[in-house]
Amino acid sequence: xxxxxxxxxxxxxxxxxxxxxxxxxxxxxxxxxxxxxxxxxxxxxxxxxxxxxxxxxxxxxxxxxxxxxxxxxxxxxxxxxxxxxxxxxxxxxxxxxxxxxxxxxxxxxxxxxxxxxxxxxxxxxxxxxxxxxxxxxxxxxxxxxxxxxxxxxxxxxxxxxxxxxxxxxxxxxxxxxxxxxxxxxxxxxxxxxxxxxxxxxxxxxxxxxxxxxxxxxxxxxxxxxxxxxxxxxxxxxxxxxxxxxxxxxxxxxxxxxxxxxxxxxxxxxxxxxxxxxxxxxxxxxxxxxxxxxxxxxxxxxxxxxxxxxxxxxxxxxxxxxxxxxxxxxxx
Ligand code: AQP
Numbered sequence: 286x287x288x289x290x291x292x293x294x295x296x297x298x299x300x301x302x303x304x305x306x307x308x309x310x311x312x313x314x315x316x317x318x319x320x321x322x323x324x325x326x327x328x329x330x331x332x333x334x335x336x337x338x339x340x341x342x343x344x345x346x347x348x349x350x351x352x353x354x355x356x357x358x359x360x361x362x363x364x365x366x367x368x369x370x371x372x373x374x375x376x377x378x379x380x381x382x383x384x385x386x387x388x389x390x391x392x393x394x395x396x397x398x399x400x401x402x403x404x405x406x407x408x409x410x411x412x413x414x415x416x417x418x419x420x421x422x423x424x425x426x427x428x429x430x431x432x433x434x435x436x437x438x439x440x441x442x443x444x445x446x447x448x449x450x451x452x453x454x455x456x457x458x459x460x461x462x463x464x465x466x467x468x469x470x471x472x473x474x475x476x477x478x479x480x481x482x483x484x485x486x487x488x489x490x491x492x493x494x495x496x497x498x499x500x501x502x503x504x505x506x507x508x509x510x511x512x513x514x515x516x517x518x519x520x521x522x523x524x525x526x527x528x529x530x531x532x533x534x535x536x537x538x539x540x541x542x543x544x545x546x547x548x549x550x551x552x553x554x555x556x557x558x559x560x561x562x563x564x565x566x567x568x569x570x571x572x573x574x575x576x577x578x579x580x581x582x583x584x585x586x587x588x589x590x591x592x593x594x595x596x597x598x599x600x601x602x603x604x605x606x607x608x609x610x611x612x613x614x615x616x
Contacts, residue, residue: 300484309433366592517548536567
């Protein structure tokens with residue numbers, strides 16, 4: 286039995302992963318894989334909270350898996366799997382639904398935002414998916430959940446549900462901690478730097494995809510919204526430039542101060558040209574490896590089949606415990 290602490294995290298295949306998903310989540314996962322026992326999931330059950338074209342969902346789910354691996358997550362070290370392949374996720378979610386309060390779920394920011402946007406598409410899954418997310422995490426007795434800043438509230442819910450269940454039925458779940466990187470845990474949109482970069486956003490110029498051709502990336506950076514101040518400065522008064530500096534720093538490893546002084550007295554043109562290079566170069570290995578992986582579907586199938594087996598073993602152990610505690614007759 287491994288002595289390592291456990292990590293769980295995932296991306297939902299609602300669209301192609303963006304630079305926000307990469308810098309806020311996936312890149313951190315790579316850094317954690319040696320120290321922790323990691324479960325990295327493609328959370329496809331979450332994806333259908335908004336309507337999906339079935340064949341696109343299937344294609345994208347496989348692509349997300351390939352993007353995990355292309356980003357440096359090693360299948361030999363981690364458990365990589367599709368959420369829908371481990372039925373314990375949906376089963377535990379039901380049990381947790383039954384100890385969740387409607388009021389608390391109604392206050393979830395992502396639910397509020399999405400429900401305000403697409404009134405006619407509202408479904409119960411959109412309302413309860415944070416509970417499913419809690420189930421995802423608690424099934425693996427995760428110590429740590431590395432996510433972007435936008436997921437903090439959902440993590441709080443997972444902690445609340447773990448504590449509530451433990452108090453009601455005796456100690457069962459580990460109460461997970463959130464892991465958010467101190468800097469750059471919320472990458473903003475290129476067109477609207479006041480809201481986060483999202484893969485299901487309507488404006489394709491607002492996001493950079495992890496996998497897209499280099500010319501498209503360069504074009505999007507060129508078009509990114511800036512301001513009329515003209516200084517490359519990390520300031521709240523310049524949200525567009527601040528976001529671009531964050532991206533520059535996260536991908537190049539240079540500090541904010543280094544970047545500011547490098548571009549002192551220069552306009553945005555040179556900064557954007559250099560940033561394009563930093564992004565294209567930074568993503569080059571991921572983009573190349575992804576193309577290779579997608580040519581080898583048998584390999585990907587082997588990874589996710591094996592991953593589901595490993596995940597299922599651990600998840601079912603927790604689920605059996607839960608079922609027993611709530612009073613179900615053992616099979
Ligand atoms: N802009 C972001 N900056 C930093 N981190 C981000 N994450 C998402 N957007 C940013 C982090 O990526 C991980 C996977 O996210 P997800 O796919 O589960 O869902 P999300 O947070 O709702 O991401 P999107 O891209 O905005 O998806 P849609 O458009 O479908 O809602 C999470 O760790 C998240 O914090």
